[in-house]
Amino acid sequence: MNTNSNEISVRLTNIKCSFGPTIVIGDLSLEIPKGEIVTLVGPSGCGKSTLLRIIAGVQGVDGGSVELGGQVVDGPRFVEPESRSVGLMFQDYALFPHLNVRDNVLFGLKKRSRRDRIEIATTILRRVGIEHLAERFPHSLSGGEQQRTALARALAPEPAVLLMDEPFSNLDQGLRERVRTDTLSLLRGLGATVIMVTHDPHEALSSGDRVVLMRSGEIVQSADPRQLYHRPDNAYAADFFCSSAKIQGQAKDGHIETALGRFDPPGCEVEDGPCTVFVRPHALRVCDDVDCVPARITDRVFLGDRERLFLRFEGLEEALAVDVTEPMAVDLCHIRAKIVPERLLVF
Numbered sequence: 001m002n003t004n005s006n007e008i009s010v011r012l013t014n015i016k017c018s019f020g021p022t023i024v025i026g027d028l029s030l031e032i033p034k035g036e037i038v039t040l041v042g043p044s045g046c047g048k049s050t051l052l053r054i055i056a057g058v059q060g061v062d063g064g065s066v067e068l069g070g071q072v073v074d075g076p077r078f079v080e081p082e083s084r085s086v087g088l089m090f091q092d093y094a095l096f097p098h099l100n101v102r103d104n105v106l107f108g109l110k111k112r113s114r115r116d117r118i119e120i121a122t123t124i125l126r127r128v129g130i131e132h133l134a135e136r137f138p139h140s141l142s143g144g145e146q147q148r149t150a151l152a153r154a155l156a157p158e159p160a161v162l163l164m165d166e167p168f169s170n171l172d173q174g175l176r177e178r179v180r181t182d183t184l185s186l187l188r189g190l191g192a193t194v195i196m197v198t199h200d201p202h203e204a205l206s207s208g209d210r211v212v213l214m215r216s217g218e219i220v221q222s223a224d225p226r227q228l229y230h231r232p233d234n235a236y237a238a239d240f241f242c243s244s245a246k247i248q249g250q251a252k253d254g255h256i257e258t259a260l261g262r263f264d265p266p267g268c269e270v271e272d273g274p275c276t277v278f279v280r281p282h283a284l285r286v287c288d289d290v291d292c293v294p295a296r297i298t299d300r301v302f303l304g305d306r307e308r309l310f311l312r313f314e315g316l317e318e319a320l321a322v323d324v325t326e327p328m329a330v331d332l333c334h335i336r337a338k339i340v341p342e343r344l345l346v347f
Protein backbone atom coordinates (compact mmCIF):
# COMPACT_ATOMS: atom_id res chain seq x y z
CA MET A 1 0.00 0.00 0.00
CA ASN A 2 1.13 3.47 -0.90
CA THR A 3 1.43 6.43 1.46
CA ASN A 4 1.57 9.28 -1.02
CA SER A 5 -0.86 11.60 0.71
CA ASN A 6 -1.26 13.87 -2.33
CA GLU A 7 -3.13 11.17 -4.18
CA ILE A 8 -6.84 10.74 -3.60
CA SER A 9 -7.73 7.14 -2.89
CA VAL A 10 -11.51 7.54 -2.59
CA ARG A 11 -13.56 10.34 -4.11
CA LEU A 12 -17.31 10.46 -3.65
CA THR A 13 -18.97 13.26 -5.61
CA ASN A 14 -22.57 14.25 -4.90
CA ILE A 15 -23.63 10.66 -4.34
CA LYS A 16 -27.27 9.81 -3.69
CA CYS A 17 -28.88 6.56 -2.67
CA SER A 18 -32.52 5.77 -1.89
CA PHE A 19 -34.42 2.67 -0.92
CA GLY A 20 -37.91 3.17 -2.34
CA PRO A 21 -39.10 6.58 -1.17
CA THR A 22 -36.48 6.76 1.62
CA ILE A 23 -33.41 8.86 0.87
CA VAL A 24 -30.56 7.18 2.74
CA ILE A 25 -27.65 9.16 1.27
CA GLY A 26 -28.44 12.61 -0.04
CA ASP A 27 -25.88 14.50 -2.11
CA LEU A 28 -22.79 13.46 -0.17
CA SER A 29 -19.24 14.33 -1.23
CA LEU A 30 -16.01 13.16 0.40
CA GLU A 31 -12.35 12.84 -0.57
CA ILE A 32 -9.95 10.52 1.20
CA PRO A 33 -6.22 10.83 0.47
CA LYS A 34 -4.04 7.73 0.27
CA GLY A 35 -2.82 6.54 3.63
CA GLU A 36 -5.52 8.28 5.67
CA ILE A 37 -7.53 6.47 8.33
CA VAL A 38 -11.04 7.87 8.38
CA THR A 39 -13.65 6.99 10.94
CA LEU A 40 -17.26 7.27 9.89
CA VAL A 41 -19.50 7.87 12.88
CA GLY A 42 -23.12 8.73 13.51
CA PRO A 43 -26.29 7.41 15.07
CA SER A 44 -27.92 4.15 14.04
CA GLY A 45 -29.53 4.34 10.61
CA CYS A 46 -27.67 7.47 9.42
CA GLY A 47 -26.23 5.60 6.42
CA LYS A 48 -22.70 4.63 7.50
CA SER A 49 -22.89 1.01 6.33
CA THR A 50 -24.69 2.02 3.14
CA LEU A 51 -21.78 4.32 2.35
CA LEU A 52 -19.30 1.45 2.85
CA ARG A 53 -21.44 -0.82 0.68
CA ILE A 54 -21.49 1.82 -2.06
CA ILE A 55 -17.68 2.07 -2.03
CA ALA A 56 -17.39 -1.73 -2.01
CA GLY A 57 -19.79 -1.95 -4.96
CA VAL A 58 -22.44 -4.13 -3.32
CA GLN A 59 -24.81 -1.17 -3.44
CA GLY A 60 -25.13 1.15 -6.43
CA VAL A 61 -25.66 4.91 -6.35
CA ASP A 62 -28.72 6.69 -7.78
CA GLY A 63 -26.72 9.79 -8.60
CA GLY A 64 -23.21 11.21 -8.41
CA SER A 65 -20.00 9.24 -8.85
CA VAL A 66 -17.57 7.05 -6.94
CA GLU A 67 -13.87 7.01 -7.83
CA LEU A 68 -11.27 4.65 -6.42
CA GLY A 69 -7.63 5.42 -7.15
CA GLY A 70 -8.69 7.93 -9.83
CA GLN A 71 -10.96 5.47 -11.67
CA VAL A 72 -14.71 5.85 -11.84
CA VAL A 73 -16.31 2.71 -10.38
CA ASP A 74 -19.90 3.90 -10.01
CA GLY A 75 -21.96 6.62 -11.61
CA PRO A 76 -21.35 6.92 -15.33
CA ARG A 77 -19.97 3.33 -15.31
CA PHE A 78 -20.19 0.50 -12.81
CA VAL A 79 -17.25 -1.72 -11.81
CA GLU A 80 -18.17 -5.02 -10.11
CA PRO A 81 -17.07 -5.43 -6.46
CA GLU A 82 -14.54 -8.17 -7.30
CA SER A 83 -12.84 -5.84 -9.77
CA ARG A 84 -12.42 -3.05 -7.23
CA SER A 85 -9.30 -3.02 -5.11
CA VAL A 86 -11.21 -2.97 -1.85
CA GLY A 87 -10.72 -5.03 1.32
CA LEU A 88 -13.69 -5.70 3.57
CA MET A 89 -13.79 -6.50 7.22
CA PHE A 90 -17.10 -6.97 8.99
CA GLN A 91 -18.22 -6.91 12.59
CA ASP A 92 -18.78 -10.70 12.63
CA TYR A 93 -15.49 -11.29 10.71
CA ALA A 94 -17.29 -13.66 8.26
CA LEU A 95 -14.50 -16.25 8.42
CA PHE A 96 -15.00 -19.52 6.53
CA PRO A 97 -15.51 -22.09 9.32
CA HIS A 98 -14.29 -25.06 7.24
CA LEU A 99 -10.98 -23.36 6.34
CA ASN A 100 -8.04 -22.94 8.68
CA VAL A 101 -6.48 -19.53 9.29
CA ARG A 102 -3.99 -19.79 6.43
CA ASP A 103 -6.65 -20.98 3.96
CA ASN A 104 -8.97 -18.18 5.04
CA VAL A 105 -6.20 -15.74 4.12
CA LEU A 106 -5.35 -17.60 0.89
CA PHE A 107 -8.99 -17.38 -0.22
CA GLY A 108 -8.68 -13.77 -1.34
CA LEU A 109 -5.50 -14.41 -3.35
CA LYS A 110 -6.91 -16.68 -6.03
CA LYS A 111 -5.37 -15.01 -9.06
CA ARG A 112 -1.75 -15.81 -8.07
CA SER A 113 0.42 -18.93 -8.14
CA ARG A 114 0.20 -21.30 -5.13
CA ARG A 115 3.78 -20.44 -4.13
CA ASP A 116 3.16 -16.67 -4.23
CA ARG A 117 -0.07 -17.06 -2.32
CA ILE A 118 1.59 -19.05 0.48
CA GLU A 119 4.41 -16.50 0.71
CA ILE A 120 1.99 -13.54 0.87
CA ALA A 121 -0.21 -15.31 3.44
CA THR A 122 2.80 -16.17 5.63
CA THR A 123 4.05 -12.59 5.50
CA ILE A 124 0.72 -11.04 6.43
CA LEU A 125 0.07 -13.60 9.19
CA ARG A 126 3.47 -12.65 10.64
CA ARG A 127 2.69 -8.91 10.37
CA VAL A 128 -0.62 -9.40 12.12
CA GLY A 129 1.06 -11.58 14.76
CA ILE A 130 -0.79 -14.87 14.21
CA GLU A 131 1.67 -16.93 12.17
CA HIS A 132 1.59 -19.59 14.90
CA LEU A 133 -2.18 -20.01 14.41
CA ALA A 134 -1.99 -20.80 10.68
CA GLU A 135 -3.26 -24.39 11.02
CA ARG A 136 -6.04 -23.59 13.47
CA PHE A 137 -9.73 -23.39 12.55
CA PRO A 138 -11.92 -20.35 13.38
CA HIS A 139 -13.99 -22.12 16.07
CA SER A 140 -10.82 -22.75 18.10
CA LEU A 141 -9.73 -19.07 18.08
CA SER A 142 -10.42 -16.38 20.65
CA GLY A 143 -12.33 -13.26 19.57
CA GLY A 144 -9.10 -11.28 19.24
CA GLU A 145 -7.49 -14.04 17.14
CA GLN A 146 -10.52 -14.21 14.85
CA GLN A 147 -10.34 -10.44 14.45
CA ARG A 148 -6.69 -10.70 13.40
CA THR A 149 -7.47 -13.51 10.96
CA ALA A 150 -10.17 -11.38 9.34
CA LEU A 151 -7.75 -8.44 9.21
CA ALA A 152 -5.04 -10.60 7.60
CA ARG A 153 -7.52 -11.91 5.03
CA ALA A 154 -8.68 -8.39 4.15
CA LEU A 155 -5.12 -7.04 3.87
CA ALA A 156 -3.52 -9.95 1.98
CA PRO A 157 -4.52 -8.80 -1.54
CA GLU A 158 -3.09 -5.33 -0.73
CA PRO A 159 -6.34 -3.47 -1.37
CA ALA A 160 -6.22 0.22 -2.31
CA VAL A 161 -8.70 0.85 0.48
CA LEU A 162 -9.72 -1.19 3.49
CA LEU A 163 -13.35 -0.86 4.60
CA MET A 164 -14.07 -1.89 8.17
CA ASP A 165 -17.61 -2.06 9.56
CA GLU A 166 -17.59 -1.97 13.39
CA PRO A 167 -14.44 -4.16 13.40
CA PHE A 168 -13.95 -4.17 17.18
CA SER A 169 -17.51 -4.29 18.46
CA ASN A 170 -17.48 -8.08 19.00
CA LEU A 171 -14.62 -7.83 21.48
CA ASP A 172 -15.09 -7.18 25.16
CA GLN A 173 -13.96 -3.83 26.53
CA GLY A 174 -10.44 -4.68 27.78
CA LEU A 175 -9.45 -6.67 24.70
CA ARG A 176 -11.15 -4.19 22.42
CA GLU A 177 -8.88 -1.30 23.32
CA ARG A 178 -5.71 -3.36 22.97
CA VAL A 179 -6.73 -4.97 19.67
CA ARG A 180 -7.80 -1.56 18.36
CA THR A 181 -4.49 0.07 19.27
CA ASP A 182 -2.51 -2.82 17.74
CA THR A 183 -4.63 -2.89 14.59
CA LEU A 184 -4.39 0.84 14.00
CA SER A 185 -0.66 0.93 14.54
CA LEU A 186 -0.28 -1.96 12.07
CA LEU A 187 -2.47 -0.19 9.50
CA ARG A 188 -0.55 3.08 9.97
CA GLY A 189 2.72 1.17 9.55
CA LEU A 190 1.44 -0.29 6.27
CA GLY A 191 0.29 3.16 5.09
CA ALA A 192 -3.17 1.70 4.50
CA THR A 193 -6.12 3.83 3.41
CA VAL A 194 -8.91 2.87 5.76
CA ILE A 195 -12.55 3.78 6.22
CA MET A 196 -13.82 2.47 9.51
CA VAL A 197 -17.44 2.63 10.58
CA THR A 198 -18.25 2.93 14.25
CA HIS A 199 -21.19 4.22 16.24
CA ASP A 200 -18.93 4.84 19.26
CA PRO A 201 -17.86 8.52 19.50
CA HIS A 202 -14.77 7.71 21.58
CA GLU A 203 -13.64 5.01 19.18
CA ALA A 204 -14.10 7.43 16.29
CA LEU A 205 -12.03 10.15 17.98
CA SER A 206 -9.26 7.83 19.10
CA SER A 207 -8.91 5.89 15.85
CA GLY A 208 -9.23 8.30 12.94
CA ASP A 209 -6.76 10.72 11.38
CA ARG A 210 -10.02 12.30 10.35
CA VAL A 211 -13.50 11.82 11.70
CA VAL A 212 -16.55 12.12 9.48
CA LEU A 213 -19.70 12.72 11.50
CA MET A 214 -22.93 11.80 9.71
CA ARG A 215 -26.60 12.44 10.31
CA SER A 216 -29.50 11.33 8.10
CA GLY A 217 -27.32 10.50 5.11
CA GLU A 218 -25.35 13.75 5.20
CA ILE A 219 -21.96 14.80 6.54
CA VAL A 220 -22.34 17.16 9.48
CA GLN A 221 -18.62 17.79 9.93
CA SER A 222 -15.43 16.18 8.65
CA ALA A 223 -12.35 17.16 10.62
CA ASP A 224 -9.30 16.22 12.63
CA PRO A 225 -10.53 14.56 15.87
CA ARG A 226 -9.19 17.34 18.11
CA GLN A 227 -10.81 20.06 16.07
CA LEU A 228 -14.08 18.17 15.95
CA TYR A 229 -14.09 17.70 19.71
CA HIS A 230 -12.86 21.13 20.78
CA ARG A 231 -14.30 23.27 17.99
CA PRO A 232 -17.42 21.53 16.66
CA ASP A 233 -19.25 23.45 13.94
CA ASN A 234 -22.64 23.09 15.53
CA ALA A 235 -24.62 21.90 18.55
CA TYR A 236 -25.23 18.45 17.03
CA ALA A 237 -21.50 17.77 16.66
CA ALA A 238 -20.84 19.18 20.14
CA ASP A 239 -23.45 16.91 21.73
CA PHE A 240 -22.44 13.83 19.77
CA PHE A 241 -18.92 13.71 21.19
CA CYS A 242 -19.53 14.91 24.74
CA SER A 243 -22.59 15.48 26.88
CA SER A 244 -22.87 19.09 27.99
CA ALA A 245 -25.08 21.07 30.29
CA LYS A 246 -26.66 23.99 28.46
CA ILE A 247 -27.03 27.34 30.10
CA GLN A 248 -28.59 30.46 28.70
CA GLY A 249 -26.35 33.38 27.89
CA GLN A 250 -26.64 36.87 26.51
CA ALA A 251 -24.02 37.89 23.96
CA LYS A 252 -22.92 41.49 23.67
CA ASP A 253 -19.81 42.86 21.95
CA GLY A 254 -18.07 39.45 22.08
CA HIS A 255 -18.79 38.90 25.79
CA ILE A 256 -21.27 36.38 27.12
CA GLU A 257 -23.23 37.10 30.30
CA THR A 258 -24.45 34.02 32.18
CA ALA A 259 -25.69 33.17 35.67
CA LEU A 260 -22.12 32.06 36.40
CA GLY A 261 -20.48 35.29 35.30
CA ARG A 262 -19.24 37.09 32.21
CA PHE A 263 -16.94 35.25 29.77
CA ASP A 264 -15.04 35.78 26.55
CA PRO A 265 -14.96 32.32 24.97
CA PRO A 266 -12.25 32.19 22.30
CA GLY A 267 -13.00 31.72 18.60
CA CYS A 268 -16.67 32.38 19.06
CA GLU A 269 -18.25 34.97 16.89
CA VAL A 270 -21.73 35.17 18.30
CA GLU A 271 -24.20 37.79 17.25
CA ASP A 272 -25.47 40.04 20.03
CA GLY A 273 -28.54 38.53 21.69
CA PRO A 274 -29.52 35.32 23.47
CA CYS A 275 -27.23 32.29 23.01
CA THR A 276 -26.77 28.80 24.43
CA VAL A 277 -23.56 28.06 26.27
CA PHE A 278 -22.47 24.41 26.34
CA VAL A 279 -20.64 23.56 29.55
CA ARG A 280 -18.79 20.26 29.25
CA PRO A 281 -17.33 18.62 32.37
CA HIS A 282 -13.83 19.82 31.51
CA ALA A 283 -15.10 23.41 31.18
CA LEU A 284 -15.66 23.53 34.92
CA ARG A 285 -12.95 23.45 37.58
CA VAL A 286 -13.30 22.82 41.30
CA CYS A 287 -11.26 25.46 43.14
CA ASP A 288 -11.13 27.82 46.09
CA ASP A 289 -10.17 31.10 44.41
CA VAL A 290 -12.07 34.29 45.26
CA ASP A 291 -13.85 34.24 41.90
CA CYS A 292 -15.17 30.70 42.43
CA VAL A 293 -18.92 30.22 42.74
CA PRO A 294 -20.49 28.15 45.54
CA ALA A 295 -22.41 25.04 44.47
CA ARG A 296 -24.26 22.16 46.08
CA ILE A 297 -23.29 18.60 45.11
CA THR A 298 -26.50 16.90 43.98
CA ASP A 299 -25.06 13.64 42.70
CA ARG A 300 -21.78 11.75 42.39
CA VAL A 301 -20.66 8.95 40.08
CA PHE A 302 -17.46 7.14 41.00
CA LEU A 303 -15.56 6.14 37.85
CA GLY A 304 -12.36 4.69 39.30
CA ASP A 305 -9.69 7.07 38.01
CA ARG A 306 -12.02 10.05 38.58
CA GLU A 307 -15.34 10.97 40.06
CA ARG A 308 -18.07 12.91 38.28
CA LEU A 309 -19.81 15.42 40.50
CA PHE A 310 -23.09 17.11 39.58
CA LEU A 311 -23.23 20.65 40.90
CA ARG A 312 -26.24 22.87 41.39
CA PHE A 313 -25.48 26.61 41.17
CA GLU A 314 -27.84 29.36 42.24
CA GLY A 315 -29.80 30.74 39.30
CA LEU A 316 -29.31 27.63 37.12
CA GLU A 317 -31.94 24.95 36.64
CA GLU A 318 -29.65 22.28 35.25
CA ALA A 319 -26.88 20.67 37.32
CA LEU A 320 -23.39 20.99 35.78
CA ALA A 321 -21.01 18.02 35.73
CA VAL A 322 -17.36 18.26 36.68
CA ASP A 323 -14.73 15.52 36.91
CA VAL A 324 -12.35 15.40 39.87
CA THR A 325 -9.34 13.11 40.17
CA GLU A 326 -8.50 13.86 43.82
CA PRO A 327 -10.41 11.78 46.41
CA MET A 328 -13.27 13.75 47.99
CA ALA A 329 -14.90 13.16 51.37
CA VAL A 330 -18.06 11.09 50.88
CA ASP A 331 -20.16 13.43 53.05
CA LEU A 332 -19.08 16.59 51.22
CA CYS A 333 -22.19 18.59 50.20
CA HIS A 334 -20.88 22.00 49.19
CA ILE A 335 -18.00 23.00 47.00
CA ARG A 336 -16.79 25.93 44.92
CA ALA A 337 -16.06 25.88 41.22
CA LYS A 338 -15.46 28.12 38.26
CA ILE A 339 -15.82 28.09 34.51
CA VAL A 340 -12.79 27.67 32.24
CA PRO A 341 -13.92 30.14 29.52
CA GLU A 342 -11.68 28.80 26.75
CA ARG A 343 -13.44 25.43 27.05
CA LEU A 344 -16.96 26.76 26.63
CA LEU A 345 -18.85 26.27 23.39
CA VAL A 346 -21.37 28.88 22.34
CA PHE A 347 -24.06 28.39 19.70
Ligand SMILES: Nc1ncnc2c1ncn2[C@@H]1O[C@H](COP(=O)(O)OP(=O)(O)OP(=O)(O)O)[C@@H](O)[C@H]1O
Nearest residue numbers: 019020024042043044045046047048049050051199
Ligand atom coordinates in the same frame (compact mmCIF):
# COMPACT_ATOMS: atom_id res chain seq x y z
N1 LIG B 1 -31.46 -2.83 1.40
C1 LIG B 1 -32.19 -1.94 2.06
N2 LIG B 1 -33.49 -1.76 1.82
C2 LIG B 1 -34.22 -0.82 2.49
N3 LIG B 1 -33.70 0.01 3.42
C3 LIG B 1 -32.41 -0.13 3.70
C4 LIG B 1 -31.58 -1.10 3.07
N4 LIG B 1 -30.32 -0.99 3.57
C5 LIG B 1 -30.37 0.00 4.49
N5 LIG B 1 -31.61 0.50 4.57
C6 LIG B 1 -32.05 1.61 5.44
O1 LIG B 1 -31.14 2.66 5.24
C7 LIG B 1 -30.89 3.36 6.46
C8 LIG B 1 -29.39 3.41 6.71
O2 LIG B 1 -28.92 2.11 7.00
P1 LIG B 1 -27.38 1.85 7.35
O3 LIG B 1 -27.25 0.38 7.62
O4 LIG B 1 -26.55 2.42 6.28
O5 LIG B 1 -27.25 2.69 8.66
P2 LIG B 1 -26.05 2.72 9.72
O6 LIG B 1 -25.73 4.15 9.95
O7 LIG B 1 -24.94 1.83 9.27
O8 LIG B 1 -26.78 2.11 11.00
P3 LIG B 1 -26.21 1.15 12.17
O9 LIG B 1 -25.22 1.96 12.96
O10 LIG B 1 -27.45 0.83 12.95
O11 LIG B 1 -25.63 -0.06 11.51
C9 LIG B 1 -31.67 2.61 7.52
O12 LIG B 1 -32.86 3.31 7.76
C10 LIG B 1 -31.93 1.26 6.91
O13 LIG B 1 -33.14 0.71 7.40
